Amino acid sequence: MASLPVQALPASKRLDEPPPAHTRIGPVILSVANISLDFGGVRAISDVSFDVREHEVLAIIGPNGAGKSSMLNVINGVYHAQQGRIRFKDREFAAMQPHRAAAMGIARTFQNLALFKGMSVLDNIMTGRNMKMRTGILAQALRVGPAEREEMRHREVVEHIIDFLEIQAYRKTPVGRLAYGLQKRVDLGRALALEPEVLLLDEPMAGMNVEEKQDMCRFILDVNEQYGTTIVLIEHDMGVVMDISDRIVVLDYGRKIGDGTPGEVRGNRAVIDAYLGATH
Amino acid sequence: MNIPRYVPVAALSALLAAGLIAPLATGETAPGFWVEVLIGGLMTGVLYSLVALGFVLIFKASGVFNFAQGAMVLFAALAVARLAERMPVWAAVIGAVVIMIALAFAVERLVLRPLVNQDAVALLMATLGITFFLNGFGQSIWGSDIYEINLGIPREPMMVLGNVFEGGVLVNRDDIAAAITAVLLVGALAVFFRRTATGRALRAVADDHQAAQSIGIPLDRIWVIVWSVAGVVAIVGGVIWGGKLGVQFSISQVALKALPVVILGGFESVPGAIVGGLIIGVGEKMAEVFLAPPLIKAFDLAGGGIENWFAYVLALLFLLVRPEGLFGERRIDRV
Ligand SMILES: Nc1ncnc2c1ncn2[C@@H]1O[C@H](COP(=O)(O)OP(=O)(O)OP(=O)(O)O)[C@@H](O)[C@H]1O
Ligand SMILES: [Mg+2]
Numbered sequence: 001m002a003s004l005p006v007q008a009l010p011a012s013k014r015l016d017e018p019p020p021a022h023t024r025i026g027p028v029i030l031s032v033a034n035i036s037l038d039f040g041g042v043r044a045i046s047d048v049s050f051d052v053r054e055h056e057v058l059a060i061i062g063p064n065g066a067g068k069s070s071m072l073n074v075i076n077g078v079y080h081a082q083q084g085r086i087r088f089k090d091r092e093f094a095a096m097q098p099h100r101a102a103a104m105g106i107a108r109t110f111q112n113l114a115l116f117k118g119m120s121v122l123d124n125i126m127t128g129r130n131m132k133m134r135t136g137i138l139a140q141a142l143r144v145g146p147a148e149r150e151e152m153r154h155r156e157v158v159e160h161i162i163d164f165l166e167i168q169a170y171r172k173t174p175v176g177r178l179a180y181g182l183q184k185r186v187d188l189g190r191a192l193a194l195e196p197e198v199l200l201l202d203e204p205m206a207g208m209n210v211e212e213k214q215d216m217c218r219f220i221l222d223v224n225e226q227y228g229t230t231i232v233l234i235e236h237d238m239g240v241v242m243d244i245s246d247r248i249v250v251l252d253y254g255r256k257i258g259d260g261t262p263g264e265v266r267g268n269r270a271v272i273d274a275y276l277g278a279t280h
Numbered sequence: 281m282n283i284p285r286y287v288p289v290a291a292l293s294a295l296l297a298a299g300l301i302a303p304l305a306t307g308e309t310a311p312g313f314w315v316e317v318l319i320g321g322l323m324t325g326v327l328y329s330l331v332a333l334g335f336v337l338i339f340k341a342s343g344v345f346n347f348a349q350g351a352m353v354l355f356a357a358l359a360v361a362r363l364a365e366r367m368p369v370w371a372a373v374i375g376a377v378v379i380m381i382a383l384a385f386a387v388e389r390l391v392l393r394p395l396v397n398q399d400a401v402a403l404l405m406a407t408l409g410i411t412f413f414l415n416g417f418g419q420s421i422w423g424s425d426i427y428e429i430n431l432g433i434p435r436e437p438m439m440v441l442g443n444v445f446e447g448g449v450l451v452n453r454d455d456i457a458a459a460i461t462a463v464l465l466v467g468a469l470a471v472f473f474r475r476t477a478t479g480r481a482l483r484a485v486a487d488d489h490q491a492a493q494s495i496g497i498p499l500d501r502i503w504v505i506v507w508s509v510a511g512v513v514a515i516v517g518g519v520i521w522g523g524k525l526g527v528q529f530s531i532s533q534v535a536l537k538a539l540p541v542v543i544l545g546g547f548e549s550v551p552g553a554i555v556g557g558l559i560i561g562v563g564e565k566m567a568e569v570f571l572a573p574p575l576i577k578a579f580d581l582a583g584g585g586i587e588n589w590f591a592y593v594l595a596l597l598f599l600l601v602r603p604e605g606l607f608g609e610r611r612i613d614r615v
Contacts, residue, residue: 097493102493119484
């Protein structure tokens with residue numbers, strides 16, 4: 001498993017035999033079209049459209065209250081937009097349902113931690129496997145043959161994720177007792193347990209110090225690299241965003257004001273204005 | 281001046297404990313009789329615990345304050361009693377399980393799903409509606425007499441601890457069966473919650489609705505499951521109570537005692553529901569038997585009735601000194 005700090009990564013971020021970006025990135029897997037979302041008079045998103053391509057790392061940026069989290073919530077069905085369509089893997093939805101999104105391969109993390117407080121790290125991540133469990137309740141309760149084997153198989157995946165995120169030491173710790181940065185990792189681990197095709201990350205590095213951010217960047221890039229998982233992430237740290245994303249969508253007051261490669265977005269007048277005018 | 285929070289709780293607990301052993305300490309009460317009263321209290325407590333348990337399960341999973349839990353106990357008990365007239369008791373219990381699961385589906389479909397994004401008061405009113413519906417509907421289809429549930433347990437009490445106390449202690453066999461059943465039920469629930477994927481899903485939903493949905497747990501299914509589990513808990517409570525005193529309308533009034541129980545134990549705590557139920561069951565029985573007579577004599581009162589308000593006074597005291605309940609987590613509101 002790669003363990004280089006982010007700064008040491010080459011621009012293309014590929015560690016062994018880096019394929020050039022244009023062959024790595026596939027066709028459009030997810031697109032939102034003309035999404036508008038209101039909260040009783042407050043317009044959180046106005047007519048926003050963009051595409052997400054397979055295997056890419058897409059960042060959504062914008063000042064506070066720009067509608068970034070709302071956008072992720074619309075994509076995985078926590079919020080239902082009043083207008084617009086969501087298209088995922090050739091199926092179109094006016095409104096997604098969270099459990100359907102999960103079943104179709106969209107996992108997410110939360111801006112404000114939403115871990116299951118009463119459970120250990122292991123159990124939290126294990127819940128991410130729930131959907132994939134097939135044996136009956138009675139068999140599970142009695143831990144008879146097939147149920148036992150199924151539990152072990154899922155447990156193995158979870159242990160692998162725990163190793164990957166380097167949280168072995170906290171496996172049995174109730175998540176509420178962990179430091180904030182570690183909780184963010186567990187949140188990521190739970191999402192990874194779904195083995196998603198698309199991973200939505202809402203400020204995965206908020207509130208972290210530089211070292212923790214580097215670790216988190218490394219995890220995200222490794223996931224993208226090793227499993228080809230498409231990443232959509234919201235992040236305020238411009239250094240990180242410019243470093244790890246293939247493409248950036250910029251929102252401001254619920255509208256899309258920019259969409260392009262890091263280089264293109266950096267030179268976009270509207271984006272510069274939005275950021276100079278905004279406080280963080 | 282700042283008194284640490286545990287001081288009033290400890291003081292209250294000490295007072296309760298003192299009240300519990302006081303009759304023994306004064307030497308006026310025969311130990312055997314004291315134990316009998318204690319067991320009587322525990323038995324009532326088991327029923328309170330079961331009602332509170334159903335209540336807590338639903339509250340944890342859906343945030344719904346289910347007023348109808350007591351009505352569900354009555355409805356389940358009526359179902360078992362009337363079905364048992366036509367079939368063996370075990371078959372009647374299975375029939376009641378089917379009925380309670382059907383009820384869970386109906387509640388999810390007709391009440392919870394349409395009201396899911398309404399505020400808590402709407403849902404509370406809805407469960408009040410379910411209460412009246414179940415009580416009325418139960419009478420329409422099952423009748424409104426007093427019915428028996430005969431579990432085939434011999435009536436004559438057993439003498440135990442004869443070598444410890446003079447005269448021993450008289451224990452009803454059905455009480456023992458009830459206690460064992462309740463323990464088995466709680467054990468089975470614990471296994472269900474800890475070991476099965478569905479149990480894990482229920483705990484996940486209880487902790488965070490949005491996160492649970494986002495990992496693929498469909499809330500509507502969880503609601504059906506949790507209302508079904510609460511229905512099964514109601515059956516056990518109803519059969520225990522009905523088997524002892526007959527099935528009658530007063531069973532549904534037990535729900536009124538579940539409220540102080542969950543205040544005492546904590547709204548979201550399963551162990552709290554169990555311990556709280558036992559404390560209140562024992563407390564009110566002890567108070568009625570040992571505290572009322574001297575009070576009546578001293579103040580020339582008309583009668584006892586402590587049993588009726590003891591739970592509420594205790595709950596009120598708890599609200600003052602420990603609003604989150606014995607096992608509840610302290611809520612810290614974020615600014
Ligand atoms: N559940 C909600 N109810 C009402 N208003 C909401 C809700 N969620 C978001 N909003 C409003 O929608 C707008 C966009 O909020 P959103 O959380 O999407 O912004 P954001 O870009 O994620 O901001 P931040 O960078 O601070 O996380 C804000 O005005 C916010 O107050
Ligand atoms: Mg946000």
